[in-house]
C-alpha cells in the first residue's frame with residue numbers, strides 16, 4: 001500500500017503558488033492550504049489560500065491585459081495556443097503524474113486525459129483565425145448589415161477536480177482563441193496540474209495578465225462570489241454540481257453576465273433486446289460507468305436493460321467488474337483508483353445500502369475497500385434496481401452500477417427522461433428506425449448510440465434541463481466567449497455614378 005512522490009522529469013512544473021499577472025505569488029495573508037494524495041492520504045504540498053483581495057488583483061491584471069490581447073491577430077493567438085499545446089505534449093508524462101498524484105486516477109487514464117486536455121488547445125488554435133462574421137441582406141432599403149464576432153471580455157472560469165487538466169483547457173482554449181483574458185479558479189483538490197499548465201503558458205509566451213490561475217480552499221465560496229459579481233468579469237464558465245451552479249447563477253445575475261454551465265448528470269444507459277452485439281454493449285457500459293471510477297458527469301448512472309437480454313447482460317457485466325484491479329494509480333496493473341475523498345465513499349455506500357434495503361441484489365462489491373485506504377470503494381454491481389431507489393434520481397459519482405430491467409421502448413424513454421437533469425444518454429440497438437426515434441426523444445444534450453464513450457474535442461459537450469446550457473469544444477465552443485455585433489450602414493443603395 002502507498003507509494004512515494006512521483007519523480008518529475010522537470011521538477012520546476014511542481015509549483016506551490018498562484019499565477020497572477022505573469023508572476024508566481026502567495027496569498028497576501030501568507031495563508032496556505034494542504035493538498036493530499038487521495039490514494040495514500042499523504043501530503044502532496046500546499047497552495048496559497050487566496051482571498052477576495054488577492055483575486056481582485058488577478059481580475060485587474062486580466063482587465064489590464066484585455067485591450068491589447070483582444071486586438072492581437074487571430075493568427076497570433078493561434079500560434080500561442082499551438083505552442084502551449086506542444087509544450088503539453090512535450091511534458092505529457094509529468095502532467096500525467098501530477099494528475100494521478102492529486103486526483104488518484106490510474107496513470108494510463110491520466111495520460112489519456114493529457115491528450116484530451118491538449119486537444120482543446122490544438123482545436124481552438126485552429127478556430128482562432130476563423131472568427132467570421134456575416135454579410136446580411138437588410139430589409140430596409142439602402143441599408144447594408146454586417147456582423148463581427150468580438151471577445152466578450154474578462155472571463156471567470158471555475159472548474160472541478162475530476163479532470164484536473166481537461167476541464168481547464170476546454171475553457172481557456174476557446175477563451176484565448178476569441179481574444180478574451182481569463183481568471184481561472186483551480187479546484188482545491190487538484191491545483192498542481194493547473195499550476196503546471198500555467199507554467200507552460202508562461203513558456204509558450206502567453207502575455208502577462210492573459211491567463212491567471214488562482215487557488216483557494218476554504219475561501220472558495222467568497223472567491224466564487226467575487227468572480228461571479230465583479231463588474232469587470234463579463235463571462236463566467238462553470239463546471240460542477242447543479243446546486244453550486246444554481247448559487248453561482250444567482251450571483252452572476254447581479255451584473256447580467258454571459259454564463260455557461262456544465263452541471264451534474266444522471267446518465268441513462270439503455271440496452272435494447274435488438275442490440276447487435278451484447279458484448280460490445282457490455283464493454284460500452286463498463287467504459288461509460290467506470291471511467292475515472294464513476295466520477296465523470298457523463299458516466300452511466302442508470303443502466304436499463306430490456307428483459308430479453310437482462311440476465312445475460314448482468315452476468316457478463318459483473319464478470320468484467322470482477323476483473324478490475326483496485327489500487328493507487330501509480331501501481332502496476334491497476335485499472336481503477338480511489339475516489340476523491342471520504343465524503344464520496346460515504347455517498348456511494350449510502351446509494352448501495354439504500355438500493356439493497358429496497359430489494360436490489362448485490363452481484364459484486366458493496367463494501368468500502370478500507371484495507372486500501374479510506375477513499376477506496378469496491379466496484380459494485382446491483383441488479384433488480386427500481387425507480388424508487390436513490391441511485392435512480394441522484395447522480396452517484398462513484399463506482400456503482402445499478403442494472404434496471406425494463407419492458408418497452410416507451411417505458412424506458414419515460415424513465416430516462418424522468419430525471420431533472422439531462423447531460424449524456426446512451427443506448428444500444430441494431431434497429432436504425434429505433435435509433436432515430438430514441439435519439440430524438442431523449443432529453444439530454446449528448447447521445448451515444450452503440451458506444452459508451454462520447455467525449456471528443458470535435459463534438460459539442462453540454463446539457464439540457466438542470467444539467468445547464470452552453471456548449472464546450474467543437475465549432476460551437478468559441479461562441480460562448482464571443483458577442484455578435486451588428487453594424488448597419490445607411491444610405492448605401494445609390495445607383496452607379498455615370
Ligand code: SIN
Nearest residue numbers: 162295296297298455
Ligand atoms: C465531466 O465530467 O464534466 C467531463 C467529462 C468529459 O469531458 O468526458
